[in-house]
Amino acid sequence: MAVNKNDVEKLAELSRIDISQEAATTVAQSICEVLSLVDQLQAIDTTGVQPMAHPLDALQRLRPDKVTEPDQREQLQAMAPAVEDGLYLVPRVIE
Secondary structure, X not given: XXXXXXHHHHHHHXXXXXXXXXXXXXXXXXXXXXXXXXXXXXXXXXXXXXXXXXXXXXXOOOOOOOOOOOOOHHHHHHOOOOEEOOEXXXXXXXX
């Protein structure tokens, strides 16, 4: 698929983007290069190739799911101007 300067200018107009003639030409060439690379990738036979999430078979080390911080809710809420049933009360901003 070839993208020309007119296509880029039309997209810029629809997107409400101001683009110069020189930039439109450069962008059109860049898009054509990217599409050419995509065509090359699509031409490769990948039959029998297993998809993978990452090129390295690395496993993510996870930390144990346990509480490491002490419960300080009472101390922190003691400084709050308004608390009710363990929740911070804030002024209403939307009516």
